[in-house]
Amino acid sequence: MATLRDVANLAGVSTATVSLALNGRPVKAETRDAVFEAARKLNYVPNRIGQMLTSGRSNAIELVIMNSPEHPDIVRQTSLYYYLLEGVLSVADQNGMSVRFAAPSYDGPDLKRYLSELARDRLADGAIIVPQFRYGDQVCQILADLKFPFVSLQPEGYGVAAHCVDMGNYEGGCLVARFLLGLGARRVAVINGPANHIDAIERERGFVATLLEGGGDLVGLVNGAFTIESGFSAMKSLAERKLPDAIFCGNDYMAAGAMKYLRSQGVRVPHDVTIIGYDNSDVAKALDPELTTVDSHFFELGSELATSLLSILEAPGGASVRNMTPKLIARHSHLLSA
Amino acid sequence: MATLRDVANLAGVSTATVSLALNGRPVKAETRDAVFEAARKLNYVPNRIGQMLTSGRSNAIELVIMNSPEHPDIVRQTSLYYYLLEGVLSVADQNGMSVRFAAPSYDGPDLKRYLSELARDRLADGAIIVPQFRYGDQVCQILADLKFPFVSLQPEGYGVAAHCVDMGNYEGGCLVARFLLGLGARRVAVINGPANHIDAIERERGFVATLLEGGGDLVGLVNGAFTIESGFSAMKSLAERKLPDAIFCGNDYMAAGAMKYLRSQGVRVPHDVTIIGYDNSDVAKALDPELTTVDSHFFELGSELATSLLSILEAPGGASVRNMTPKLIARHSHLLSA
DNA sequence: TTGAAAGCGCTAACAG
DNA sequence: CTGTTAGCGCTTTCAA
Numbered sequence: 001m002a003t004l005r006d007v008a009n010l011a012g013v014s015t016a017t018v019s020l021a022l023n024g025r026p027v028k029a030e031t032r033d034a035v036f037e038a039a040r041k042l043n044y045v046p047n048r049i050g051q052m053l054t055s056g057r058s059n060a061i062e063l064v065i066m067n068s069p070e071h072p073d074i075v076r077q078t079s080l081y082y083y084l085l086e087g088v089l090s091v092a093d094q095n096g097m098s099v100r101f102a103a104p105s106y107d108g109p110d111l112k113r114y115l116s117e118l119a120r121d122r123l124a125d126g127a128i129i130v131p132q133f134r135y136g137d138q139v140c141q142i143l144a145d146l147k148f149p150f151v152s153l154q155p156e157g158y159g160v161a162a163h164c165v166d167m168g169n170y171e172g173g174c175l176v177a178r179f180l181l182g183l184g185a186r187r188v189a190v191i192n193g194p195a196n197h198i199d200a201i202e203r204e205r206g207f208v209a210t211l212l213e214g215g216g217d218l219v220g221l222v223n224g225a226f227t228i229e230s231g232f233s234a235m236k237s238l239a240e241r242k243l244p245d246a247i248f249c250g251n252d253y254m255a256a257g258a259m260k261y262l263r264s265q266g267v268r269v270p271h272d273v274t275i276i277g278y279d280n281s282d283v284a285k286a287l288d289p290e291l292t293t294v295d296s297h298f299f300e301l302g303s304e305l306a307t308s309l310l311s312i313l314e315a316p317g318g319a320s321v322r323n324m325t326p327k328l329i330a331r332h333s334h335l336l337s338a
Numbered sequence: 339m340a341t342l343r344d345v346a347n348l349a350g351v352s353t354a355t356v357s358l359a360l361n362g363r364p365v366k367a368e369t370r371d372a373v374f375e376a377a378r379k380l381n382y383v384p385n386r387i388g389q390m391l392t393s394g395r396s397n398a399i400e401l402v403i404m405n406s407p408e409h410p411d412i413v414r415q416t417s418l419y420y421y422l423l424e425g426v427l428s429v430a431d432q433n434g435m436s437v438r439f440a441a442p443s444y445d446g447p448d449l450k451r452y453l454s455e456l457a458r459d460r461l462a463d464g465a466i467i468v469p470q471f472r473y474g475d476q477v478c479q480i481l482a483d484l485k486f487p488f489v490s491l492q493p494e495g496y497g498v499a500a501h502c503v504d505m506g507n508y509e510g511g512c513l514v515a516r517f518l519l520g521l522g523a524r525r526v527a528v529i530n531g532p533a534n535h536i537d538a539i540e541r542e543r544g545f546v547a548t549l550l551e552g553g554g555d556l557v558g559l560v561n562g563a564f565t566i567e568s569g570f571s572a573m574k575s576l577a578e579r580k581l582p583d584a585i586f587c588g589n590d591y592m593a594a595g596a597m598k599y600l601r602s603q604g605v606r607v608p609h610d611v612t613i614i615g616y617d618n619s620d621v622a623k624a625l626d627p628e629l630t631t632v633d634s635h636f637f638e639l640g641s642e643l644a645t646s647l648l649s650i651l652e653a654p655g656g657a658s659v660r661n662m663t664p665k666l667i668a669r670h671s672h673l674l675s676a
Numbered sequence: 677t678t679g680a681a682a683g684c685g686c687t688a689a690c691a692g
Numbered sequence: 693c694t695g696t697t698a699g700c701g702c703t704t705t706c707a708a
Contacts, residue, residue, distance in 0.1 A: 001458060003700095003701060003702090004701060004702060004703095005701080013678075013679085014678065014679045014680075015679090015701090015702080015703090016678070016679060016680080016681095016703080016704080017677085017678055017679075019702070019703055019704085020677090020678085020703090020704095023703085026677075027677070027678085028677060028678085031677080031678080043454070043458070045454060045455050045457075045458035045459050046459065046701085046702075047458075047459060047460050047700090047701050047702075048459040048460060048461050048702095049387060049390045049391050049396065049460050049461070049700085049701075049702090050391065050684095050700075050701030050702035050703090051701080051702055051703080052387045052390075052684090052702090053387050053388065053391050053683095053684045053685070053686090053700090053701075053702070053703095054683080054684055054701085054702050054703045054704080055684090055702085055703075056684075058387065060438075079417030079418075079420040079421070079620065080417075081420065082417040082419065082420035082423075083417070085420075085423075085439065086441065089439065089440070089441060098438055098440070098461065099438065099439050099440075100398075100436055100437065100438050100439075101423065101427065101437050101438075101439050102427070102436070102437075103424065103427060116381070116383060117383050119383075120339060120381070120383035120385075121383050121384065121385060121386040122385050122386060122387050122685095123386050123387070123436065228623050228624060252624075253620070253624070256623075256624035259626070260624075260626055263626055281620075282417065282591070282619070282620060282621055283620055283621050283624040285566050285594075286566055286590075286591070286594035286598075286621040286624060286625060287624060287625070287626075288597070288598055288601055288625075288626065341684095341685060341686090342685060342686060342687095343685080351694075351695085352694065352695045352696075353685090353686080353687090353695090354687080354688080354694070354695060354696080354697095355693085355694055355695075357686070357687060357688090358687095358693090358694080361687085364693070365693070365694080366693060366694085369693080369694080384685085384686075385684090385685050385686075386686095387684085387685075387686090388684075388685030388686035388687085388700095389685080389686055389687080390686090390700090391684090391685075391686070391687095391699095391700045391701070391702090392685085392686050392687045392688080392699080392700055393686085393687075393700090394700075460701095
């Protein structure tokens, strides 16, 4: 593998000159040409490790998607984060940064070690944290104490003051409530995700506040696990009482489960009851009727997180919030008011 | 940030001794204790960049999921690769390796540059390639020429002799054909993915060979794009002729689209026609009726790829194939024979 | 405009 | 068992 020294020898100049030339610094034109020619001949590609050591930067960012031991399946079963990853990747790519990926779990001492190494082993210049659960502030706190640059996907004021991107779950909940009220729904139930999942909490808060304010009644509330099966059982337990006008499900998977249970009981969607999902995931379009849901724009979320992190790396310190706006996607799982 | 030298100073020994002690090499017990104590006090975490530079290894592997400019959506819209990524991550983690992620496109000169840098910039010790499309051999060829260690997710004998993990698409196709024949199906159609997608080709080859051998007839064949919409249109064009007994769809998304079209026409699944999907993706379980499909075990595929790569890094050279076995998941989108 | 030399943090070869 | 020394590949003063 050719090194800078090889190029220097071939071009008949010093390594310092090669470095200058290759990095576009002022060098006599002929010298520059000779250097480039030599580099080309040798198929020279700079050893990034060498560059890192001198520059002290790794030009990499780490995407950290936290997992809960209580709900190990959420990440694996809801592949939304793939889109987020793609969004991060696109921005990183454009800025010559590479992306590392990790998905540690909240429990045990391993986490502390992981974070401590993340912050100090110099493999990444900064991190994007997806806390998911309430205990996310532990993570942010540790990173903040270590003065390691990071952005977190969470609403403002959850624990540590830091840089965050708020995906707009509260607003999304409001959106759904307003939509249902507009449809004429009055008696409404919620099948939500885990009670300690940040997104679930926020969606519910926004939804319930807007619903009650608008004169609707919350007539049922069950927590599931963001999975199809849990949506099915949640719907089952909800159906023990009189069916509401509409059911807001914390994500599309649970909506799919709920619809499955209803169909098994001969209840028609949307004819007998309206179902609303959340996430605009793959399943939303696959269901029949297609699911009315909320799109959080996960790809754009990823790019926003990456953009935000890059600007923090440029100008460290402070705290900030960027608010993303979810969008309601009206499809066929709701009925217009009579 | 504490360095080795700081630890050495505090412990009153040389940096070499600290290095030995920290790496579990023979050192007098008291010395070792002193070193660990000093390291702990300083919150010392080894700078990986320094380690890399001396060892020449980065302890990272790069997961490369190739994209086609013709079908830019496949990766973004079928999130299966997320599970593969998780599988790679789990093995990497267990072996102290980290994972980088990239998703380059096949077109243009950028690809060559990307590969050339991948192979020479020393940021990754090896790569896992997911070629997806036929032109994948270009990529493997370049990497092989550069003598960069890699494993490719593809069947044996596709281009360059190398290390590959075969996900068993041919066998999966056979599985479906045998299943349908066993059900009594005779007139069968296929809605397949893009004609240049490796997985699609293999699934079809296995399927058609087994079907004809078993006395079935192939009465229709349309290529879609692995998306719901393309499944919908493919089904529409297929339905211009007499409906077959069964339709094998190249993936679950297209099966969802096909089912949607059929339902819109009042055709009942599985009563009037049997639909089989592929991938056992999230949508398979969400559909109603739940989709009979084939599971390729993407998580395990990821771990296998990583395991394979790690062993190549241990003992370079040669070529190998590891065959994975897909599994048919019988659910409710098929009818038992009368 | 260019070269010599130092140094980023670590490991390894060699002496002692 | 431990210290000295050299060196991994690069960038960056500092002189010339």
